[in-house]
Amino acid sequence: MEKIKFSFTNLKTLLVFLLCLVFMFAGITFIFTGKLKASVNNSGSCLSCHSNAGKLMGLVKPKEAAEAGCAAPPAKRPLFLDFFVRAEFADSLHGRVGCKQCHGGNPEAEDKDQAHKDMKDPEENCVSCHQDIVRRQATSIHATLAGQDYLLKQRTGKENFDKLVRAREADCKKCHCGCGDCHISIPKAVGGGLLSGHKFFKTPPMVDTCAVCHGTRAGGEYTGKISEDMEPDVHKQAGLHCIDCHKEDMHGDGIKYASRWEVSRLPKCINCHEGVPNFKSPAHNITEHKSVSCKSCHAQAYKNCFQCHASFDKAGNYHRKQKEKAVIFKIGKNTAPGYIYKYSPVRHKPIIRDTFGYFGKDIFAHFDQYPTWSTAAPHSIKRITSRNKSCNNCHCNKKYFLLKEDLTENDSKADDEVILEEVPRCK
């Protein structure tokens, strides 16, 4: 048998051939791995735009700021951040799901319009992994906004409630809160936009989410922003987040409540402050004080709104304006069902008889059956306030009590049940 002779020429050819094979294999692997990663992520070219800050800056055009109404817009930030996705998001737990799985669209398209065709509501996918929370949240007051409808329907009656469809769609329903409005984006009520590069926040950043929708009252009081001479709530100063008190009622418990006062497990001071009231303090031992809520002494003033009117202009834009706002403090008789205290701070509702006069005559047909002053939950807690510095700071100081003389012709006749007959006498 003839032996095969390995000459230098043959070896050189063999080496060249092997090198070619290696490069070809490496190239195929590289391309295949890239495509595999892209197909696993289903992100395709989405991030080529959404993670490219320079590109977004050029693409995103300024927009008109939405009328915030009772919401408080978050701090100013560059508009392109609404759409910016951190590059590292693709490797995160939610990022590995892939853009298309939640958002739809065409990740492979190079053109923006084609890429955004057939988009879908990403929140339809939350239930895939978070069944229990999604189920409970669907009936929570954050989702249903039942409290707003409840309060309106009391005063309109069934006969007039449907006349407010346009107003509710343009105004009340703006604050409808889905998963993303807390955990991923700035609430849609003030324009939306990704909070921080599409990061998912298990505990939403309070100032950019909670204090946006609940901005002009609870959020503003809590942060001390409603007035220059007010301090932030003592719980805010201690570093507490909204959910540290409201942990039980954020996602709901699966029960559809009509109003926030009906929600089970509402925050109570004694949940954390065991042993209060402190009976070593003389003020807590006075019999009459036992029917007075904690906030009557330990809350700063809070925002009250008066004479709100809602309408559409000729261009079809919705407007809601209060004629007057005041940061004041008034103690009255409790109106919240099931509340254990007889006396508590009361807040003026922004409504007036013809708040919705644009939509018809006597929309609030039952206006006088329900008070315009009602039990408040000021988020402006402070241990020592202007009222409790001394007995007579509060007693015989009529500015802190809701009296007959505080009512106007714009208030409801039902407020007679809320006012105090007299100011507590001086000590």
Next chain:
Amino acid sequence: MLKIRTYITFCVMLLVSIFIAGIAIAGPQLTKTQENCLHAWDGAVENLKADKWGMLSVDEVKSMIDAGVPFTLLDVRMAKDREKDGAIAGSIHIPITDLSDKIAQLPDDLNAPIVIHCKSGWTGVMAMTMLRQLGYVNTKNMKDGFSAWQKAGYPIVKTP
């Protein structure tokens, strides 16, 4: 009747006057380079105006950092100011006086976002305008400079 000589003198003086007036109205003659420069400047001003004069507040810059936006934060203060007052973490330092020599330290991509800051905002405007003229279309200036960052209470790092 005027003599011919007087008539000619009068015409020549009239023509010279018209010529001088024409120059006065038309202004100095620009070179091609000057014309190109002015044209580019007009374009730069229009772009800046459409982009809110390229200004970002300290809150906006902070929100970009918090959101993980990849951008170049360029500190154009003089070295002594940076040493004395500290710096924003992650910023690169090219004093305004050295900027033209050290352009290579900036990203190759002319679309890359660059945010400039100086001490009070004024020098930053010059640096921003210069970089935009060079083609860095996404260059911004941090309004009121490092002083505003300090006033806002945002984190500062000591520089070596």
